[in-house]
Amino acid sequence: MTxxxxxxxxxxxxxxxxxxxxxxxxxxxxxxxxxLFLAKSVGKTGKVYGFDIQKDALESTYQRLxxxxxxxxxxxxxxxxxxxxxxxxxxxxxxVSAAIFNLGYLPGGDKSIVTKPEETLQAVTDMLTLLRSxxxxxxxxxxxxxxxxxxxxxxxxxxxxxxxSDFQVLKYQFINQINEPPYILAISKK
Amino acid sequence: MTxxxxxxxxxxxxxxxxxxxxxxxxxxxxxxxxxLFLAKSVGKTGKVYGFDIQKDALESTYQRLxxxxxxxxxxxxxxxxxxxxxxxxxxxxxxVSAAIFNLGYLPGGDKSIVTKPEETLQAVTDMLTLLRSxxxxxxxxxxxxxxxxxxxxxxxxxxxxxxxSDFQVLKYQFINQINEPPYILAISKK
Numbered sequence: 001m002t003x004x005x006x007x008x009x010x011x012x013x014x015x016x017x018x019x020x021x022x023x024x025x026x027x028x029x030x031x032x033x034x035x036l037f038l039a040k041s042v043g044k045t046g047k048v049y050g051f052d053i054q055k056d057a058l059e060s061t062y063q064r065l066x067x068x069x070x071x072x073x074x075x076x077x078x079x080x081x082x083x084x085x086x087x088x089x090x091x092x093x094x095x096v097s098a099a100i101f102n103l104g105y106l107p108g109g110d111k112s113i114v115t116k117p118e119e120t121l122q123a124v125t126d127m128l129t130l131l132r133s134x135x136x137x138x139x140x141x142x143x144x145x146x147x148x149x150x151x152x153x154x155x156x157x158x159x160x161x162x163x164x165s166d167f168q169v170l171k172y173q174f175i176n177q178i179n180e181p182p183y184i185l186a187i188s189k190k
Numbered sequence: 191m192t193x194x195x196x197x198x199x200x201x202x203x204x205x206x207x208x209x210x211x212x213x214x215x216x217x218x219x220x221x222x223x224x225x226l227f228l229a230k231s232v233g234k235t236g237k238v239y240g241f242d243i244q245k246d247a248l249e250s251t252y253q254r255l256x257x258x259x260x261x262x263x264x265x266x267x268x269x270x271x272x273x274x275x276x277x278x279x280x281x282x283x284x285x286v287s288a289a290i291f292n293l294g295y296l297p298g299g300d301k302s303i304v305t306k307p308e309e310t311l312q313a314v315t316d317m318l319t320l321l322r323s324x325x326x327x328x329x330x331x332x333x334x335x336x337x338x339x340x341x342x343x344x345x346x347x348x349x350x351x352x353x354x355s356d357f358q359v360l361k362y363q364f365i366n367q368i369n370e371p372p373y374i375l376a377i378s379k380k
Contacts, residue, residue, distance in 0.1 A: 160366050176351065178354065
């Protein structure tokens with residue numbers, strides 16, 4: 001057997017939690033693969049809030065959604081995921097089933113634009129208040145470059161300090177690879 | 191959703207790799223729950239080598255197998271899993287699909303009898319040579335007591351040094367719990 005790699009395992013987790021009509025967040029649209037996956041999972045009656053600080057990323061995300069005829073349920077915002085609370089419909093607060101943040105740089109994009117640790121912690125903190133009970137926040141962290149290393153340690157420390165009476169926090173990591181590959185922090189709200 | 195806890199996740203991994211007729215190893219029978227699970231998974235045409243250093247553990251394992259009419263495919267040995275290579279049918283070398291070791295003490299049993307780190311590393315090393323390509327070794331490590339802490343660190347260091355061209359090594363751990371709960375090291379042979 002092959003143990004489920006990082007990207008497929010995020011999909012397995014999302015499949016376990018999502019149903020039609022759910023409210024979801026893609027904190028870092030990147031090339032839009034996760035955004036499209038969320039859009040299909042929640043369907044036309046659901047909602048996906050998508051964020052990215054790179055205009056190119058949002059454009060390719062929008063194109064991908066358009067090609068798949070999945071734009072109707074997606075709200076794209078050209079801003080950091082730290083703004084999620086400002087953008088969101090107030091009635092969706094506390095109703096989010098799943099959110100996914102890829103903390104790092106846009107694959108194939110401008111590697112000088114990275115997510116900022118302080119903004120990330122604020123966004124993670126906000127996210128946890130937005131989740132419904134049983135909702136899931138998936139963080140894919142990239143410790144393989146210097147800023148990513150700092151960010152991954154800050155986020156992992158933060159997550160490991162969350163109260164176990166309020167959250168489950170799972171770390172899913174391949175530990176024998178060189179170049180510090182990405183790993184998953186999955187936070188489920190009780 | 192509830193993220194899959196340690197015991198259920200070991201079962202998920204075993205279900206993914208096992209089919210009827212497979213050769214398997216339970217390195218630490220304990221109360222026999224895993225032994226019975228393996229026995230049912232591989233069926234009468236398969237094989238389960240079961241080990242425990244506590245006689246009581248083997249007796250309750252045997253009783254559990256007997257009650258479920260699953261003794262035929264199980265070879266129980268009252269010895270450390272470090273002896274696995276001596277006990278095994280030579281034709282099964284390199285044919286093992288899955289092995290599971292609970293590194294710690296028998297739940298509810300004599301807590302002064304723990305697995306020894308040196309024996310554990312030897313057994314893990316041996317196990318990796320016994321696995322077939324695609325075979326899986328699951329280590330459930332218990333860092334919550336002093337000997338377990340030392341053992342878990344030794345085993346985790348060992349596993350993280352395995353070559354990524356030969357093995358995938360996954361660590362599956364809940365990181366926000368007090369009292370250092372057990373975690374999984376899953377080693378898949380390429």
